[in-house]
Structures are given as C-alpha cells and as structure tokens.
Amino acid sequence: MITVSLLRKKLDQKEFSSVELTKEYLKKIHENEHLGAFNTICEEEALISASKADERIASGDALPLTGIPMAIKDNICTKGIKTTCSSKMLESYAPPYDATVMEKLNSQNIVFLGKTSMDEFAMGGSSQTSALSKPKNPFNTECVPGGSSGGSATAVSAGLCSAALGSDTGGSIRQPAAFCGITGIKPTYGTVSRFGLVAFGSSLDQIGPMANSAEDCGIILNAIAGQDKHDRTTRKHDIDFLSSIGNSIKGMKIGLPKEFFGDGIDEEVKAAVLNVAKFYENMGAELVEVSMPTLKYAVSAYYLLACAEASSNLSRYDGVKYGYRTQNPESYDELIKKTRSEGFGTEVKRRILLGTYALSSGYYDAYYKKALAVRQQCKAEHDEIFSKCDLMLTPTAPTVAYKAGANINDPVKMYLADICTVTANIAGIPAISVPCGCDKSGMPIGFSLSAKRFDDAKLIGAADIFEKENPHPTANI
Amino acid sequence: MCKKYDTVIGLEIHAELSTKTKAFCTCDASFGGDPNTHICPVCTGQPGALPIINHAAVSYAMRAGLALNCDINRYTRFDRKNYFYPDLPKAYQISQLDLPLCVNGSLELSTGTVVRIHQIHLEEDAGKMVHDDYHGESWADYNRCSVPLIEIVTEPDIKSSEEAAEFVSKIALYLKYLNVCDAKMQEGSIRADVNVSLKPAGSSVLGDRAEIKNLNSIRSIQRAIESEIARQTEILEGGGKVVQETRRFDDATGTTSSLRSKENANDYRYFPEPDILAITFTDEDIEKAKSEIPLLPHQRVERYTKEYGLTDEDARVITLEKYLSDFYDQTVRIYPQYKNVANLFLTEIMRRVKDTDSEDIPISPKDFAKVVEMADKNTVNRNDAKSIIRIMFEEGGDPEEIAKKNGFIVVEDTAAIAEVIDKLFADRPDLIEDYKNGKTNVFGFFMGQANRALTGKATPMSIKAYLEKKFSEI
Structure with a gap:
C-alpha cells in the first residue's frame, strides 16, 4: 500500500523525486483510462508543480503534502481548470477562483493530477449519473465504484493517485470508499471550508479526504481544515487530526445502534462489521447496544432537506452567466427552460423537482418543516448516544458494490441505500469508513465509525488501530 | 359632500444602504462604474461561492430601525427568496422573512397620523438589465447586485397620497440624517411599492388592494396613488369589485395597469439561508447602536x-x-x-x-x-x-x-475721517447754519456723504462718532 506518509519519507530521503513520482502516476492514469476515474487530467500543471515541489523539498522546507500527487473531485473549484460537476451544464466551466481547500493544498505544493468524475452535481450513489466520464470499480469493472465521489474512490483504489478529495452530503465519501476498499472521512460540519465546493445541500455538504489509510486522511485534514473567512459556517477549532494515533482504545465505549443491523443489511456485510466490533472488544473496548429510533425517518428527511437546498442552489444554472446555454431561445423564459431541460440529467431534475415541491407554499409545513423536526430529533438522539459512548460502529452501506445499471431505474431503492450514512450529515457529526475485508465475490466491505462533533481525531485514531492489524484489500489492476 | 370611501395605504420602501462594500462580499458598493466592474465570484453567483455578511450593513439597518422606534429582534435570521430573473445571478435573493432585524416601529406625520412600521429587514439588491432593442440584445450589469437594502414595511395606516408622500420624504430625510442611505431617488437608492385599497367611509373592514410596484420618485408615488384611488372608486361606484393584483405605474400616462394577478403571483419558496448563521444581539450591541444614532x-x-x-x-x-x-x-x-x-x-x-x-x-x-x-x-x-x-x-x-x-477691508483711517468731514463742513456752511437753527436732519446728509467718501477706509460707526463730536462742538 502506497500511503502519503510513506511517500513523504521517500521524497524526503530523495529515493525518488516528485517529478519521477508524478510521471509514474500519470503513466498509470493513462494506462487505466478505461476506469473512467478522471474528467480532466492536468498533466502539464502536475509536472510543473512537481518540479516546484522538488525545489521546496531540496531547500528543506517541505510540508507534509509537498510533492504528493493528489486528485480532486470535480465539484471543487480550481482556478482556470474545468470544474464540471460531471454535468453537461458545466462541461466547459472554468472557475475564476480556487476553492479554499485548493488554496491550502497549493500552499503546501501538492501535485494536482486532475479532476475526478462523480455523480452529476454529487447526486447519486453510483457515479452513474455522471454526464461525462463514468468511473468503474477497480475490484470489478462491471461494478460501480459508489458515489457520488466515485472517481476519487476509483483513482485512490487503483493507485492512480496517492490520495484524493471528495465531498459528502449524505455518504458520498464514505460509501464509495467502502465500495472501493479505501478509507474516507466526512469531517464534522464546519471543520473544512465549503468555499469553492459547488453546493448541493449546503447545510450537509463537507469536503473530506479519501486515502489508503486513516493516518493519510488525518494528514490531509490537517492541511485543509480550519476556520475560513470565506465560509461563515466554519468553526474555530485547533484539532490535530493525528493526535489520537497511537492511543489505546482500552476502556473506550463503542455503541452499536441496533437499527443499523436489521433488515435490509446484507448478511455478509453485517458479519464483517460485527467482526470489527469483536476486534475492538479484543483490543479492550467495551461494546454497548444503543438505539436510534429516528433512523426510519432519516432517509426521507435527508432527501427533503438536501433536495430543498439543492433546488435553490442549482437555480443559478440558467444559461445567462456561464455554463451551458440552449441555442436561439425566443425569450428569457425559453432560455432558462430549455437550458435547464437540456443541461441537467434525469436524477438532477428529479431532485430539483422534489425540492421545489417540498418548499412550495402549502407544502412547506408538511415536508420541509417536518424534515427539520426529524433533524432536531436525530441530533438529540446522537447527543444521547454520545453521552454514553465514545464511538458508534455501523456498516457504511447495506451492500457491497453492485453492477452498473442496477438500481438506476429505481430511485427509491437507490435512496434507501443511503440509510447507513445520512444521519452523520443530518447531525453534522464526523464519520469515517474503513475497509474490513471482502465478500465472497471479492468486493470490499466497509465499516463506519462516528463520534460527537469535533471528535474527528478520535475516529482516525480508532480506524488506525484497525488498519494496523487489517490491511486494506487491493484490487488487481 | 360627504366622503364615500376611506383610502387605505401601506408602503414598502426599499432603501439602498450607503455602506462601502456590498452586503455579502467585499466588492465596492458605490454607485456607477463601468458595467460589471464591481463584481466578484460571490455577487455573480459563481458555483461554490458563499456569502459573508457585511456587519456594517447590519448596524446601519439596526440604526434605522432604532431611529424609527423599532424593537430589535435579539435573534435574527436570513432566508432565501427564490425566483428566476437574469439580473439575479444566484436565482435567489438573500432576504429576511420570519425573523427580520427590526419590528414594531412608528413614525408620526404632520397630520397627526401615526404610521406603524411592521418591520424593517435587510436584503440584497439585484443587478440591472440593459436592453438594446435595435440589436435585439439584453445585457446584465451586476454592479448593483448584492448592494445592501433595507425594506421598510408599514401597516396600512396612511390615509392619502399626500400622507404617503410625506412619509416617504420623511423616511428619506431620516435615513440621510442617520448616515445610512444617500436617499438619491434619481439613482434608485430609494424605491417604493404602494398598496392601495378603498373601504366604505368609517368601515373597519379593509377592501381588496392593488399593489403598485417600483415607484422611484415622490411625485410618481403621489400620482400613482391618486390614479389608483380614481380607478378603484370608479369600479366600486359601478358596482364592481377591485381585483387583488400587482400593477405598474406609467409615468407618461399617469395611470396604472395590471402586471399580474394574485393567482399568477410568484411562489418564492422561502427557506432559511443555510450559508449565513443567525445573528444573536446582546443588550450591549443594541445600546451601542443606540449611542451611534446622530x-x-x-x-x-x-x-x-x-x-x-x-x-x-x-x-x-x-x-x-x-x-x-x-x-x-x-x-x-x-x-x-x-x-x-x-x-x-x-x-x-x-x-x-x-x-x-x-x-x-x-x-x-x-x-x-x-x-x-x-x-x-x-x-x-x-x-x-x-x-x-x-x-x-x-x-x-x-x-x-x-x-x-477688492478693497473691502475697512481701515480706521482717523486722519482721513477728519479730513473728509472737516472738508464737508467747510464746503457747506449753509447746512451748518441750518443745524444751528434746529434742522438736525442735516446730520443724515453729512453721514451719507462721509460714508460714500470713506468706503473701505472707515466704518460707519467711527464716521458717526466723529460727526457727533463735530456737531456737539458747534
């Protein structure tokens, strides 16, 4: 496993240069174009940054990510480089500014390899709603890599980059991480700036790392987290995301919410996650059964909130200022109607309609307001659980990765597959997905740990303990 | 003749705040500039950009509210008002619905009418469309986009077009005195929407109202109301019913015409703005704002x-x-x-x-x-x-x-005074004789002559003093 921390050592010891490393990754990217991980490959820019990084390493002021080749999800704004959200609507859109996370990564001189494919506007759990490149699962190319950060998961899992950034609104980092056998964390809402992350559900979205180890996730979070003057929803904090690594788990209480192990969860997945529980118990943790009664409303509430916010966030794509514009409209009304009908894919339109409906006068109280009430209740239940335990252990997804094309015509079934991940977004808490073996067909299974707000470091520490004894599965590519 | 109907008027006044920067980004908020030169990713609604509230705008709005006798909501929140228009780049306006900054104010008019102010909320302005009919093109200028606005919403307490005009003038004057708005109507920094309805004289039941949008001078506010009163009176006199609708006023004809009916009204799908945190004010914040009111x-x-x-x-x-x-x-x-x-x-x-x-x-x-x-x-x-x-x-x-x-400086040239007056006395012994005979008004003649001759050299006061001395010696 080639981790960021390993590459750091080798770069600092001059075993190879960042330019050599970057060329190696670019070669691998080109050899694996069939995996469809990238929408845009930034070959020239990557080599320029790599040689700059080498200068910095030579001068002895390398930071943890200097010279490290990374991929970025295609909904994070990169100045002058296309940021498409895998949508026809933004197919040729190059933002005039860098997202805060990009500024932070660039200040460390990372090597930015390219933009990874995703579900269109991050709406989906398979990356199949992409209007551009459709990524494939490196463990079985007939299967989906999960989504929406499927391209990032594919790229990390197939070794096309050392680590990547994804974004998570209802599981979009954790579920593809689980499907592709890598580690991904959705940090506490407010730890990482959303400035420059193309908004889907603003009160739920967070950027986070996807990598080959929990430690790598911590290294990246240390680089990208922090209060941002461009995003007032970020909070002042001084978390060292690596601070719990090496700490014992002895005496920690791990909650197992029974609702997450019920019907609809694949037996093999359930068994693998219960094995993880046993592992932690053997390491000295205490297992506690807990309960989250609102889970049965969580998916509905999540889709109402996320779609309501999305319906407003995506209204700006009207063909007036940037992005796709229909040909020869007769009027302004026709311009926006045709632009939006032609520019958005089916799933995006479905969610815009759902959200518009939920916010309409006469329906607001019945839908949006009720969803807010569920959100409050869900937060309260999390508070209750985390007053009794340090961590909560659940499956990341009810199943392993499925075949491309399955579920695509059954949106409700697809939405229900988010059951294990949405509560972390609703409650704003951190959650990490870590691989825990494969099922009989050889597809990876992931488990999730979550904790109370701003306890992100604890998750990374606990995940690291597991990873040290249980290496990630590797894809044969 | 006894008045048959009472006029009921409510106003919504939009006033642009004169902050240096815009409401949710740091772009220059001043009027003018070449099109699309005062813009950035935030105010042009680029994907991924986020609003950052301008605290000066909040304190300006609070100052206006306090001066208009409002209560300040200790907990205030922003909402998104969603609608499509090319001058609105995000396709939503950040505004306030349920928890506006200021509520329950009032302003008294010279007629004695006390106009209650329902609320004052903070929001952002839209951009400007420029239409080129010749080439069949339309252009959007986002310089004004996201300039902070306050909307002052009154209760329907205004009884005539004159009162409405006075109210708006008075608000404009107050906002100027408060240093929160330059109140230049010709630059669009104050605009008003007017709600007009009629009810039978003395009745307490309100009639159906028409809303006239976007009036940008005191004169058009007054004319629009008068024309609307005439129109509604005619409908009611003819036994008809006033339709609740939005109308616009044509300055050229001096009449209003229908813009859209209640059925076609926009559904703005308001919901709480997730990108801006709610604001909580302390007593100290409010006291400080009060102390800043000029x-x-x-x-x-x-x-x-x-x-x-x-x-x-x-x-x-x-x-x-x-x-x-x-x-x-x-x-x-x-x-x-x-x-x-x-x-x-x-x-x-x-x-x-x-x-x-x-x-x-x-x-x-x-x-x-x-x-x-x-x-x-x-x-x-x-x-x-x-x-x-x-x-x-x-x-x-x-x-x-x-x-x-220009030789305006008065020099007390005593020698000149003596010289001029002595010469006058020498030249007119006849008048001195007259004075001796009791004709004291000759004093005036000497005073006038001396003043003229001594312009810029002596003050009337010292001329008079010298003359008095001279006459007393006769």
Missing part, C-alpha cells in the same frame, strides 16, 4: 431654537436638507455666533444652493465662518461680506484675500 431633523430644530436662539421657522428651513444643516453645524462649531451665522447662511448660502441638484457647497464652513466673523467685527461691511461669499461661490478663493484684493 441627531435627527426634529432634534436639531430643538437644539437650534432652544440652545442657539434661532426662530422656529429658521431652524426648520436649515434642517430641511441634511447637508445644509451639517454645514451650519460645522460653521457654528468654528464660530459660535449662532444667529449671525444663521442670518448670512439663510440668505447667502441657501439661496445659492437651493436650486441645484448637487449637495456640494463650494465653500468650506471654515471660510464661511471667517466671512461672518469679518462682518461682525466690521472688518468688512455687511454688503461687502455678501460680495465675498458671491466671489467665493463663483471663483473660489480665501475670504481675506478676496476682501483685500
């Missing part, structure tokens, strides 16, 4: 009459425009002869600036104070003081320099 026009009138001894009429005239009142205040701060400053100010300064649109007075309070002082001390005579002001307005320059250059 004197309002009526408070300045009181100071002018009670402390400065001006007449009520003079005090009112000076405070009709903030920039004039400010000029007066600055002058008396330098030279605290309140009445003398007011006299020259009312005649010489106000007369010259009254008919211009510009609020620039080309002379400084310091120079004006100097002129008043020179006149008071008889360094120049009053008429020459007026000439100095005229020259300063027309050509500029330092008042003392002007006085010297």
Whole structure:
C-alpha cells in the first residue's frame, strides 16, 4: 500500500523525486483510462508543480503534502481548470477562483493530477449519473465504484493517485470508499471550508479526504481544515487530526445502534462489521447496544432537506452567466427552460423537482418543516448516544458494490441505500469508513465509525488501530 | 359632500444602504462604474461561492430601525427568496422573512397620523438589465447586485397620497440624517411599492388592494396613488369589485395597469439561508447602536431654537436638507455666533444652493465662518461680506484675500475721517447754519456723504462718532 506518509519519507530521503513520482502516476492514469476515474487530467500543471515541489523539498522546507500527487473531485473549484460537476451544464466551466481547500493544498505544493468524475452535481450513489466520464470499480469493472465521489474512490483504489478529495452530503465519501476498499472521512460540519465546493445541500455538504489509510486522511485534514473567512459556517477549532494515533482504545465505549443491523443489511456485510466490533472488544473496548429510533425517518428527511437546498442552489444554472446555454431561445423564459431541460440529467431534475415541491407554499409545513423536526430529533438522539459512548460502529452501506445499471431505474431503492450514512450529515457529526475485508465475490466491505462533533481525531485514531492489524484489500489492476 | 370611501395605504420602501462594500462580499458598493466592474465570484453567483455578511450593513439597518422606534429582534435570521430573473445571478435573493432585524416601529406625520412600521429587514439588491432593442440584445450589469437594502414595511395606516408622500420624504430625510442611505431617488437608492385599497367611509373592514410596484420618485408615488384611488372608486361606484393584483405605474400616462394577478403571483419558496448563521444581539450591541444614532431633523430644530436662539421657522428651513444643516453645524462649531451665522447662511448660502441638484457647497464652513466673523467685527461691511461669499461661490478663493484684493477691508483711517468731514463742513456752511437753527436732519446728509467718501477706509460707526463730536462742538 502506497500511503502519503510513506511517500513523504521517500521524497524526503530523495529515493525518488516528485517529478519521477508524478510521471509514474500519470503513466498509470493513462494506462487505466478505461476506469473512467478522471474528467480532466492536468498533466502539464502536475509536472510543473512537481518540479516546484522538488525545489521546496531540496531547500528543506517541505510540508507534509509537498510533492504528493493528489486528485480532486470535480465539484471543487480550481482556478482556470474545468470544474464540471460531471454535468453537461458545466462541461466547459472554468472557475475564476480556487476553492479554499485548493488554496491550502497549493500552499503546501501538492501535485494536482486532475479532476475526478462523480455523480452529476454529487447526486447519486453510483457515479452513474455522471454526464461525462463514468468511473468503474477497480475490484470489478462491471461494478460501480459508489458515489457520488466515485472517481476519487476509483483513482485512490487503483493507485492512480496517492490520495484524493471528495465531498459528502449524505455518504458520498464514505460509501464509495467502502465500495472501493479505501478509507474516507466526512469531517464534522464546519471543520473544512465549503468555499469553492459547488453546493448541493449546503447545510450537509463537507469536503473530506479519501486515502489508503486513516493516518493519510488525518494528514490531509490537517492541511485543509480550519476556520475560513470565506465560509461563515466554519468553526474555530485547533484539532490535530493525528493526535489520537497511537492511543489505546482500552476502556473506550463503542455503541452499536441496533437499527443499523436489521433488515435490509446484507448478511455478509453485517458479519464483517460485527467482526470489527469483536476486534475492538479484543483490543479492550467495551461494546454497548444503543438505539436510534429516528433512523426510519432519516432517509426521507435527508432527501427533503438536501433536495430543498439543492433546488435553490442549482437555480443559478440558467444559461445567462456561464455554463451551458440552449441555442436561439425566443425569450428569457425559453432560455432558462430549455437550458435547464437540456443541461441537467434525469436524477438532477428529479431532485430539483422534489425540492421545489417540498418548499412550495402549502407544502412547506408538511415536508420541509417536518424534515427539520426529524433533524432536531436525530441530533438529540446522537447527543444521547454520545453521552454514553465514545464511538458508534455501523456498516457504511447495506451492500457491497453492485453492477452498473442496477438500481438506476429505481430511485427509491437507490435512496434507501443511503440509510447507513445520512444521519452523520443530518447531525453534522464526523464519520469515517474503513475497509474490513471482502465478500465472497471479492468486493470490499466497509465499516463506519462516528463520534460527537469535533471528535474527528478520535475516529482516525480508532480506524488506525484497525488498519494496523487489517490491511486494506487491493484490487488487481 | 360627504366622503364615500376611506383610502387605505401601506408602503414598502426599499432603501439602498450607503455602506462601502456590498452586503455579502467585499466588492465596492458605490454607485456607477463601468458595467460589471464591481463584481466578484460571490455577487455573480459563481458555483461554490458563499456569502459573508457585511456587519456594517447590519448596524446601519439596526440604526434605522432604532431611529424609527423599532424593537430589535435579539435573534435574527436570513432566508432565501427564490425566483428566476437574469439580473439575479444566484436565482435567489438573500432576504429576511420570519425573523427580520427590526419590528414594531412608528413614525408620526404632520397630520397627526401615526404610521406603524411592521418591520424593517435587510436584503440584497439585484443587478440591472440593459436592453438594446435595435440589436435585439439584453445585457446584465451586476454592479448593483448584492448592494445592501433595507425594506421598510408599514401597516396600512396612511390615509392619502399626500400622507404617503410625506412619509416617504420623511423616511428619506431620516435615513440621510442617520448616515445610512444617500436617499438619491434619481439613482434608485430609494424605491417604493404602494398598496392601495378603498373601504366604505368609517368601515373597519379593509377592501381588496392593488399593489403598485417600483415607484422611484415622490411625485410618481403621489400620482400613482391618486390614479389608483380614481380607478378603484370608479369600479366600486359601478358596482364592481377591485381585483387583488400587482400593477405598474406609467409615468407618461399617469395611470396604472395590471402586471399580474394574485393567482399568477410568484411562489418564492422561502427557506432559511443555510450559508449565513443567525445573528444573536446582546443588550450591549443594541445600546451601542443606540449611542451611534446622530441627531435627527426634529432634534436639531430643538437644539437650534432652544440652545442657539434661532426662530422656529429658521431652524426648520436649515434642517430641511441634511447637508445644509451639517454645514451650519460645522460653521457654528468654528464660530459660535449662532444667529449671525444663521442670518448670512439663510440668505447667502441657501439661496445659492437651493436650486441645484448637487449637495456640494463650494465653500468650506471654515471660510464661511471667517466671512461672518469679518462682518461682525466690521472688518468688512455687511454688503461687502455678501460680495465675498458671491466671489467665493463663483471663483473660489480665501475670504481675506478676496476682501483685500477688492478693497473691502475697512481701515480706521482717523486722519482721513477728519479730513473728509472737516472738508464737508467747510464746503457747506449753509447746512451748518441750518443745524444751528434746529434742522438736525442735516446730520443724515453729512453721514451719507462721509460714508460714500470713506468706503473701505472707515466704518460707519467711527464716521458717526466723529460727526457727533463735530456737531456737539458747534
């Protein structure tokens, strides 16, 4: 496993240069174009940054990510480089500014390899709603890599980059991480700036790392987290995301919410996650059964909130200022109607309609307001659980990765597959997905740990303990 | 004849705040500039950009609310108002619905009517569309986009077009005095929507109302209301029913026409803005805002009459425009002869600036104070003081320099006084004889002659003193 921390050592010891490393990754990217991980490959820019990084390493002021080749999800704004959200609507859109996370990564001189494919506007759990490149699962190319950060998961899992950034609104980092056998964390809402992350559900979205180890996730979070003057929803904090690594788990209480192990969860997945529980118990943790009664409303509430916010966030794509514009409209009304009908894919339109409906006068109280009430209740239940335990252990997804094309015509079934991940977004808490073996067909299974707000470091520490004894599965590519 | 209907009017006044930067980004909020030069990713709604609230806008809005007797909501929140329009780049306006900044205010009119203010909320302005009919093109200019606005919403307490006009003028004046809005209607910094309905005289049941949108002068507000009253009266007289709808006013014809009916009204799908945190105010925040409220026009009138001894009429005239009142205040701060400053100010300064649109007075309070002082001390005579002001307005320059250059400086040349008057006495022994015979009015003749001959060399006072001495010696 080639981790960021390993590459750091080798770069600092001059075993190879960042330019050599970057060329190696670019070669691998080109050899694996069939995996469809990238929408845009930034070959020239990557080599320029790599040689700059080498200068910095030579001068002895390398930071943890200097010279490290990374991929970025295609909904994070990169100045002058296309940021498409895998949508026809933004197919040729190059933002005039860098997202805060990009500024932070660039200040460390990372090597930015390219933009990874995703579900269109991050709406989906398979990356199949992409209007551009459709990524494939490196463990079985007939299967989906999960989504929406499927391209990032594919790229990390197939070794096309050392680590990547994804974004998570209802599981979009954790579920593809689980499907592709890598580690991904959705940090506490407010730890990482959303400035420059193309908004889907603003009160739920967070950027986070996807990598080959929990430690790598911590290294990246240390680089990208922090209060941002461009995003007032970020909070002042001084978390060292690596601070719990090496700490014992002895005496920690791990909650197992029974609702997450019920019907609809694949037996093999359930068994693998219960094995993880046993592992932690053997390491000295205490297992506690807990309960989250609102889970049965969580998916509905999540889709109402996320779609309501999305319906407003995506209204700006009207063909007036940037992005796709229909040909020869007769009027302004026709311009926006045709632009939006032609520019958005089916799933995006479905969610815009759902959200518009939920916010309409006469329906607001019945839908949006009720969803807010569920959100409050869900937060309260999390508070209750985390007053009794340090961590909560659940499956990341009810199943392993499925075949491309399955579920695509059954949106409700697809939405229900988010059951294990949405509560972390609703409650704003951190959650990490870590691989825990494969099922009989050889597809990876992931488990999730979550904790109370701003306890992100604890998750990374606990995940690291597991990873040290249980290496990630590797894809044969 | 007995009035058949009572008019019921409610107003929504939009006023652009004069903050340096926009409401949710740091772009220049000043008026003008080439199209799309005061813009950034945030105010043009680029994907991924987020709003950051301008605290100056919040405190400006709070100041306006406090001056209009509002309560400040301790917990205030922003909402998104969603609608599509090319001048609105995000396709939603950040506004406030349920928890506005200010509620429950009031303003009294000269008629005695107290207009209750339902709420004042903070929101952002839209951009501007420029239509080129010749080429069939439309262009969007986002310079004004996201400039902070307050919307002042009244209860339907206004009873006539005159009251509406007074209310809007008074609000505009207040906002200027509060330094929160430049209140230039011609630049669109104040606009109003007017709700008009009629009800049978004395009835307490409100009639169906029409809303007339986007009126941008006091005159059009008044005309629109009058035309709307006439239209609704005609409908009711004919046994018809007024349709609740949105109308627009055509300045050229002086009439209103239907824009959209209630059924076609926009559904704005308001919901809480997730990108801006709610604001919680403490008592200290509100006290601080209160302490920052400058004197309002009526408070300045009181100071002018009670402390400065001006007449009520003079005090009112000076405070009709903030920039004039400010000029007066600055002058008396330098030279605290309140009445003398007011006299020259009312005649010489106000007369010259009254008919211009510009609020620039080309002379400084310091120079004006100097002129008043020179006149008071008889360094120049009053008429020459007026000439100095005229020259300063027309050509500029330092008042003392002007006085010297034009020979306005009064020099007490005692030798000259004696010489001139002695000569007058010698030339007119006949008049001296008359004086001896009791014709004391010849004094006036000598005074006049001496004044003329001694212009710029002596003050009338010393001429008179010398003359009196001379006559007493006869």
